Structures are given as C-alpha cells and as structure tokens.
Amino acid sequence: MPSHFSNVKLFRTVFNVKGLIKEGYAQFAFAGRSNVGKSTLLNYLFDQKLAKTSSTPGKTRSVNYYLVNEQFFCVDLPGYGYAKASKSEQDLWRRTLESYFESNSALREVFILIDSRHLFLEKDEQMVVWLRHLGVPFSFVLTKTDKLTTTQLRKQVEAIKDAHPQNRSVFLASSLKRTGRSELVAYIDDLQKALAE
Numbered sequence: 001m002p003s004h005f006s007n008v009k010l011f012r013t014v015f016n017v018k019g020l021i022k023e024g025y026a027q028f029a030f031a032g033r034s035n036v037g038k039s040t041l042l043n044y045l046f047d048q049k050l051a052k053t054s055s056t057p058g059k060t061r062s063v064n065y066y067l068v069n070e071q072f073f074c075v076d077l078p079g080y081g082y083a084k085a086s087k088s089e090q091d092l093w094r095r096t097l098e099s100y101f102e103s104n105s106a107l108r109e110v111f112i113l114i115d116s117r118h119l120f121l122e123k124d125e126q127m128v129v130w131l132r133h134l135g136v137p138f139s140f141v142l143t144k145t146d147k148l149t150t151t152q153l154r155k156q157v158e159a160i161k162d163a164h165p166q167n168r169s170v171f172l173a174s175s176l177k178r179t180g181r182s183e184l185v186a187y188i189d190d191l192q193k194a195l196a197e
C-alpha cells in the first residue's frame, strides 16, 4: 500500500505553553504513557525515523508538531506516568497538556496509545476522563500487539470496548511487526477529507 504520509517534516518543537499552536492545520495528537511505543509508532506511520525513540522512559518533554503532506499535523505529546519524574516536572507536564487541549480549535482527534498488555492503568483512565470532560474526540491504539497471542489480543479489545463503549475506535498496532499502519492512516485520511468537504 502506498504511503499516504508521503511528505512529513518536523515543523515545530515546543517546550513551553507559549509556542503551542491552536489554529491553522488540523491536528491529530498522539498521547500515552512513556515507553508505550509512541515515537516508534509515529516513525512507522511516517515511514522514516523522525521521532526520537528510547528505551529510557520519560525522555520526551516537548510537544512535537510533524506537518504531513502540507495538510495536517501529527502531534507527539509528552509521555505521562513516568514514576521518576519530580513533582515540578509532573506539574509542568500537566500544565502543558492542559494548555494544549484547551480551546484548541485545530485539534481533531487524540489517539490514546495503550500497551496492549496493560489496560486500565490509572493514568490512561485519567486521560480518558479528562478528554471527555473537555469534549475532545479520542480513540485508542493498542501498541506492541506482537507481545500477545491472537486470543489474548481479542480479549483485550473486547475489554476496552466494553469499558469505553462511547469512544470512536480501537486500533491495533505493532511497529515491530509492522502491522496496523494502513487502518490508522486510512482513518486519519477519512477524517481529514470529511473536514475538507
């Protein structure tokens, strides 16, 4: 399948709330706990190594805007739930995300990445409550699906759908095995087209 994300570049890296972009190109944001595989998934979607990956959690503190096809942003949000982060770091993280989500008229969808082995962790559930409260549309991406058997994975998908019947979709992805890309890309493409009409 040809890449729909044929032209991707890092447009802006933001370390504080002042640089956040709230209008203009549509935004599709990617959120999740540190180490969930967010940067790896973005690189898989982009089909190039633009986002920095790491085996040490808690590295990405910035908000990174990737401009795709000169049409929309994929936004790499700072990872949460990093236990070793200090109180002040966690406060900064919360302020940044709060500010990112609030009154962001360009934000179309948040993909909440969850490790397919570890559903219903407190911080992920908090994120869901938060986004629902703000009225921001979101869907789930279960990552690292290569770590589970087909049966285990099916159970996890049922569990998350049961727990969150009102969310839009549950996507499955393994960046390692390179599966799940076309569904995500098609979904973003469709949302993007619907907006343009």
Ligand SMILES: Nc1nc2c(ncn2[C@@H]2O[C@H](COP(=O)(O)OP(=O)(O)O)[C@@H](O)[C@H]2O)c(=O)[nH]1
Pocket: 032, 033, 034, 035, 036, 037, 038, 039, 040, 041, 052, 053, 054, 055, 057, 058, 060, 079, 143, 144, 145, 146, 147, 173, 174, 175, 176, 177
């Ligand atoms: N088995 C497996 N490991 C993955 C996958 N995606 C990422 N990882 C690993 O998970 C770790 C964290 O990945 P990274 O993308 O940096 O996570 P981030 O902190 O969410 O951006 C790295 O060691 C990756 O190699 C996947 O699909 N399958």
Ligand SMILES: [Mg+2]
Pocket: 038, 039, 040, 052, 053, 054, 060, 079
């Ligand atoms: Mg990362």
